[in-house]
Ligand code: HEC
Ligand code: HEC
Ligand code: HEC
């Protein structure tokens with residue numbers, strides 16, 4: 404009886420270890436899906452944007468650096484594993500600062516430019532024309 408109990412404990416412990424490692428390494432890759440809904444815009448005209456983060460880097464095979472960057476002397480030095488800052492921490496929602504686009508334009512340039520480029524190349528892609536393909540209906544408050 405005692406032996407059996409110990410075996411069970413080992414199984415549980417190993418299971419827990421896998422779970423912890425799994426959760427930790429999954430955490431590096433960010434959330435599977437997210438709802439992009441920043442505050443601080445002059446006017447919040449459009450509804451939030453649901454974004455399939457995991458699909459973008461796993462299924463669509465995009466490099467993290469298509470979207471994540473940390474420019475130093477004009478070069479992107481960010482690499483996978485580095486902490487990820489929110490776009491808003493560098494891109495101001497109210498104004499362009501030097502070469503750093505306003506937040507709305509940063510998102511649009513990132514998301515739409517890639518989708519449009521792929522469409523032009525005749526590849527499967529995401530929306531870039533119809534606002535409602537990205538923006539959910541705005542909740543009336
Ligand atoms: C490929 C997806 C995509 C498409 C298509 C798109 N947007 Fe956006 N847009 C975004 C994302 C992502 C944000 C950032 C949302 C946030 O910060 O809350 C954003 C932000 C905005 C904002 C500022 C935030 C707000 O809610 O007021 C406006 C205004 C806006 N978009 C207008 C438009 C209009 C108008 C169109 C159609 C001509 C459009 N967008 C099409 C992805 C898209
Ligand atoms: C197609 C664009 C795109 C790709 C590719 C992408 N991400 Fe993201 N990621 C985003 C956006 C947009 C956010 C939300 C940023 C924000 O909140 O301002 C985000 C958020 C994150 C966050 C969460 C930050 C937080 O604190 O909420 C992590 C971590 C992350 N990404 C890691 C990665 C890694 C690692 C890869 C590559 C395996 C990757 N991303 C690929 C667009 C992308
Ligand atoms: C650590 C600060 C920082 C963060 C975080 C950041 N950016 Fe940027 N971004 C910059 C700077 C600085 C530039 C200007 C680079 C240059 O032209 O020298 C830039 C340029 C851009 C550009 C135009 C050039 C290009 O790479 O296509 C886009 C689009 C963009 N950012 C979108 C985003 C999005 C979307 C996010 C969030 C997923 C984000 N940025 C997060 C600092 C940041």
Ligand code: HEC
Nearest residue numbers: 452454455458463465469513514517518527528529530536
């Ligand atoms: C570097 C290229 C690239 C960037 C950047 C990018 N996408 Fe996409 N997106 C794709 C591709 C490729 C597909 C669809 C491929 C397929 O269907 O096989 C897609 C599909 C989509 C779809 C429809 C299918 C789904 O997964 O929901 C939405 C919505 C979408 N993207 C939103 C966004 C938003 C919002 C951003 C910016 C935060 C963004 N994308 C940035 C390449 C990109």
